[in-house]
Amino acid sequence: xxxxSSKQFLLLLLMPLLLRAQQPQGPTGGLMQLQVAQPAVDxxxxxxxxxxxxPPVVRPGEKTFYRVTVDATESSxxxxxxxxxxxxxxxxxxxxxxxxxxxxxxxxxxTSFIYEVRATAVGRFGITNFTVxxxxxxxxxxxxxxxxxxxxxxxxxxRELRLETSATNVFLGExxxxxxxxxxxxxxxxxxxxxLQLNGDGLMTDKTTxxxxxxxxNLDGHLTPAFICEMVATPIAAGPLKFSxxxxxxxxxxxxxxxxxxxxxxPAGPTKYxxxxxxxxxxxVRPLPSAGELPGFTGAxxxxxxxxxxxxxxxxxxxxxxxxxxxxxxxxxxxxxxxxDPPHSPDWLFIAGNPPDTGYTLIPLTxxxxxxxxxxxxxxxxxxxxxxxxxxxxxxxxxxxxxLPVQLPATDDxxxxxxPLKLSGLATTPGKRVGSLKPLQLRAWFVCVQLVPVxxxxxxxxxxxxxxxxxxxxxxxRRRQARRALGRxxxxxxxxxxxGDAMAFVQHAVAAMRIAVAPQDAANPRALVCxxxxxxxxxxxxxxxxxxxxxxIFAAADARFAVAAGTPAGLLALRSDLETVxxxxxxxx
Amino acid sequence: MSRCRIFLAxxxxxxxxxxxxxxxFFAQGVGLSRAGQFPEAAAAFAKAAQTRLAxxxxxxxxxxxxxxxxxGPAILAWEQAQWIDPFEARARANLxxxxxxxxxxxxxxxxxxxxxxxxxxxxxxxxxxxxxxxxVGLVTLPGFLRRRKAGWQQALAALAFGFFxxxxxxxxxxxxxxQIGFVLxxxxxxxxxxxxxxxxxxxxxxxxxxxxLRVRGNYFFIRTAYATGWISRAQxxxxxxxxxxxxxxxxxxRTEPE
Numbered sequence: 066x067x068x069x070s071s072k073q074f075l076l077l078l079l080m081p082l083l084l085r086a087q088q089p090q091g092p093t094g095g096l097m098q099l100q101v102a103q104p105a106v107d108x109x110x111x112x113x114x115x116x117x118x119x120p121p122v123v124r125p126g127e128k129t130f131y132r133v134t135v136d137a138t139e140s141s142x143x144x145x146x147x148x149x150x151x152x153x154x155x156x157x158x159x160x161x162x163x164x165x166x167x168x169x170x171x172x173x174x175x176t177s178f179i180y181e182v183r184a185t186a187v188g189r190f191g192i193t194n195f196t197v198x199x200x201x202x203x204x205x206x207x208x209x210x211x212x213x214x215x216x217x218x219x220x221x222x223x224r225e226l227r228l229e230t231s232a233t234n235v236f237l238g239e240x241x242x243x244x245x246x247x248x249x250x251x252x253x254x255x256x257x258x259x260x261l262q263l264n265g266d267g268l269m270t271d272k273t274t275x276x277x278x279x280x281x282x283n284l285d286g287h288l289t290p291a292f293i294c295e296m297v298a299t300p301i302a303a304g305p306l307k308f309s310x311x312x313x314x315x316x317x318x319x320x321x322x323x324x325x326x327x328x329x330x331x332p333a334g335p336t337k338y339x340x341x342x343x344x345x346x347x348x349x350v351r352p353l354p355s356a357g358e359l360p361g362f363t364g365a366x367x368x369x370x371x372x373x374x375x376x377x378x379x380x381x382x383x384x385x386x387x388x389x390x391x392x393x394x395x396x397x398x399x400x401x402x403x404x405x406d407p408p409h410s411p412d413w414l415f416i417a418g419n420p421p422d423t424g425y426t427l428i429p430l431t432x433x434x435x436x437x438x439x440x441x442x443x444x445x446x447x448x449x450x451x452x453x454x455x456x457x458x459x460x461x462x463x464x465x466x467x468x469l470p471v472q473l474p475a476t477d478d479x480x481x482x483x484x485p486l487k488l489s490g491l492a493t494t495p496g497k498r499v500g501s502l503k504p505l506q507l508r509a510w511f512v513c514v515q516l517v518p519v520x521x522x523x524x525x526x527x528x529x530x531x532x533x534x535x536x537x538x539x540x541x542x543r544r545r546q547a548r549r550a551l552g553r554x555x556x557x558x559x560x561x562x563x564x565g566d567a568m569a570f571v572q573h574a575v576a577a578m579r580i581a582v583a584p585q586d587a588a589n590p591r592a593l594v595c596x597x598x599x600x601x602x603x604x605x606x607x608x609x610x611x612x613x614x615x616x617x618i619f620a621a622a623d624a625r626f627a628v629a630a631g632t633p634a635g636l637l638a639l640r641s642d643l644e645t646v647x648x649x650x651x652x653x654x
Numbered sequence: 655m656s657r658c659r660i661f662l663a664x665x666x667x668x669x670x671x672x673x674x675x676x677x678x679f680f681a682q683g684v685g686l687s688r689a690g691q692f693p694e695a696a697a698a699f700a701k702a703a704q705t706r707l708a709x710x711x712x713x714x715x716x717x718x719x720x721x722x723x724x725x726g727p728a729i730l731a732w733e734q735a736q737w738i739d740p741f742e743a744r745a746r747a748n749l750x751x752x753x754x755x756x757x758x759x760x761x762x763x764x765x766x767x768x769x770x771x772x773x774x775x776x777x778x779x780x781x782x783x784x785x786x787x788x789x790v791g792l793v794t795l796p797g798f799l800r801r802r803k804a805g806w807q808q809a810l811a812a813l814a815f816g817f818f819x820x821x822x823x824x825x826x827x828x829x830x831x832x833q834i835g836f837v838l839x840x841x842x843x844x845x846x847x848x849x850x851x852x853x854x855x856x857x858x859x860x861x862x863x864x865x866x867l868r869v870r871g872n873y874f875f876i877r878t879a880y881a882t883g884w885i886s887r888a889q890x891x892x893x894x895x896x897x898x899x900x901x902x903x904x905x906x907x908r909t910e911p912e
Contacts, residue, residue, distance in 0.1 A: 383723075432722065432724070463693055465722060466722050466724055467723045469720055469721070469723055469755060469756070473754060486751040488720060488748060489713070489748050490744075491688075491713075492709075492711075492713045492714050493684070494710050495706070495708035496708050496735075496738075496739065496742070497708060497739040497742075498708040499707050500707070501707065502707060502738070502894045503894055503895075504776065504779070505775070505779045506775075506778075506779050514783075518787040522794060526798070528798075529797070
């Protein structure tokens with residue numbers, strides 16, 4: 066037992082030997098490079114200084130540069146604000162610059178101060194040595210001598226940069242190209258430029274678009290190879306703008322891609338960094354006109370064009386993003402083009418694309434939209450000095466709303482149907498049709514229609530009332546019937562006269578007189594005789610021609626009952642007298 | 655005579671043309687619905703309904719709107735289909751299905767409004783007119799015609815007058831129901847005042863019923879089951895629109911003219 070426990074104890078002691086430590090895994094790729102030790106910046110070595118005139122021999126009025134080079138950082142040097150020069154030397158523009166050079170696996174800062182100097186008199190002039198404070202310690206700047214001679218048998222031009230601009234009269238914010246050239250030196254060797262910069266206020270330089278090349282350029286009538294660096298500058302202040310270029314001539318330390326044209330000689334040996342400057346160039350910067358500015362102007366200046374916008378899809382759901390591709394074209398660089406601000410719309414959420422993408426991501430917030438919104442955009446054309454509209458038009462699209470269920474689960478409620486509720490199928494026919502949803506109760510014409518029965522019943526009542534009245538006054542009916550019958554008999558009478566039918570004339574004349582007289586006695590017309598008719602005439606008329614006419618006509622009518630029936634002649638001549646009689650009788654109806 | 659014939663022929667041609675156009679839109683909507691293009695189908699059915707209102711067209715319009723995600727316009731279309739034809743089974747079934755799904759209630763009707771649902775709205779007014787004049791005729795015509803009033807005539811007159819009185823209440827219900835409408839937009843704000851910057855009293859679900867009480871400018875003052883307030887015209891659709899013979903307008907195509 067004791068032996069077994071000892072073995073277990075030994076095994077436990079040996080367990081750590083079975084364990085292997087995890088090997089640390091080193092970083093790969095870019096991480097490895099980050100962890101590689103970088104050379105230290107050398108600020109502990111003794112600082113040296115050098116001062117020279119470049120060129121050291123000039124004629125009066127010629128340009129030379131007083132250049133002081135100190136291998137220390139620029140910020141550590143307490144440089145005097147004003148140089149003390151001999152009165153025969155006039156100081157012009159000055160500049161300073163710093164770069165870092167690699168010396169024996171160490172970074173060594175190098176700072177240069179440069180002054181443009183012109184001598185006014187012949188002689189030997191010098192700038193005495195003086196002391197400046199570097200890294201808190203005094204450093205003596207050696208003296209430099211400039212010989213100003215009347216005649217220089219071997220004239221040597223001051224080495225400087227050449228600065229050219231693509232335009233000298235630009236608008237505020239209008240990009241223009243700047244060309245900095247370093248011509249080949251005396252031995253025709255082309256050197257690179259480092260730490261190139263433009264000095265001057267109101268100018269913004271875009272070095273990301275810089276382009277380097279070596280090609281022959283025409284300088285003062287001679288083709289000379291030169292290192293050329295082209296970049297884009299943008300004025301950010303209006304008015305006259307003066308600027309110059311500076312940079313270090315850096316031997317063959319070319320950085321970045323470079324295109325070389327023609328035969329080029331590169332310097333050999335260790336690089337000697339020399340700070341060079343250019344003459345200042347002045348341009349005129351005009352402010353943009355405020356008149357005529359169009360909506361959607363974001364500062365784009367130049368000449369632009371836009372392809373028709375394209376949607377990634379034209380059918381989407383609410384909340385689903387869609388990309389609106391907008392491609393601009395320009396003669397110049399587009400990297401600094403600011404896309405148009407999308408309009409504020411409660412129906413859309415806009416996300417502008419990351420530069421250089423000038424498109425938009427649109428998210429519809431409602432399904433009521435039928436097209437993308439119009440995005441106003443405009444640019445300023447410096448050639449015409451006018452704003453140009455380049456609005457992005459709307460595009461049709463279909464936005465589908467949030468989906469709703471088409472079926473609900475069956476309910477357990479006993480009162481409800483156990484069958485699941487679902488949306489019905491489509492109706493195959495239009496079904497019952499109506500002209501309007503407005504009910505008949507509220508339509509004016511229907512109210513008018515309801516007046517028709519009212520009018521009908523009123524008319525019926527009026528008719529009944531009239532009927533009762535006539536029943537109470539039958540003479541009115543008789544007279545009216547007599548007038549109608551008299552009219553009929555008159556027409557027949559006229560026909561008989563026209564036909565020359567004396568017998569018919571007599572019959573209708575008798576009938577007419579009987580009808581005209583009958584209502585007076587409430588008698589049947591056929592029961593009346595001549596005396597009844599005469600009784601209705603005045604006493605004077607009974608004895609006059611009227612009475613005689615009545616008698617003749619009745620006599621002629623009675624003659625048909627005679628044995629020898631015949632019609633007396635001249636009866637038709639009684640027509641006018643008969644009409645008189647009838648008129649008088651009718652007046653009494 | 656020939657002019658009359660030409661005029662009649664033109665009228666018949668116009669009627670046939672309109673009918674054909676309606677059918678075209680209806681058939682187009684059915685085809686688009688079957689293809690799953692519901693927004694386009696809704697637009698086609700809306701055009702068909704604008705040309706000629708029909709219950710089946712409105713049923714299909716409601717289905718297309720529902721499948722497009724528009725609960726409010728769908729419920730309104732089905733209610734309008736039922737307004738035209740109370741016996742429309744599809745509309746009734748869809749409303750029964752849609753209200754729980756959209757979490758909205760049916761409109762709360764008064765007793766005479768419920769009675770008015772028994773027949774189409776136009777039938778009630780014809781019934782009222784017919785029964786009134788039948789009763790009046792049975793009472794008055796025997797006198798005019800100098801006939802003795804029979805017992806059956808008097809009984810029939812009493813019955814007709816009874817029907818007339820009842821139909822009056824139903825007609826009142828029909829008129830009263832014209833003020834019922836439904837919220838069209840999702841989360842439509844119910845405002846305290848009829849202004850654009852008004853305070854929001856509450857928000858309403860799409861398809862929620864309400865009764866219009868007043869009109870002011872571009873806003874309706876409505877009463878829902880829980881609150882009263884103002885709502886924009888564009889967000890509220892009446893079963894019986896105000897515009898005479900305007901038919902239905904696709905609620906999704908409306909714009910707020912402010």
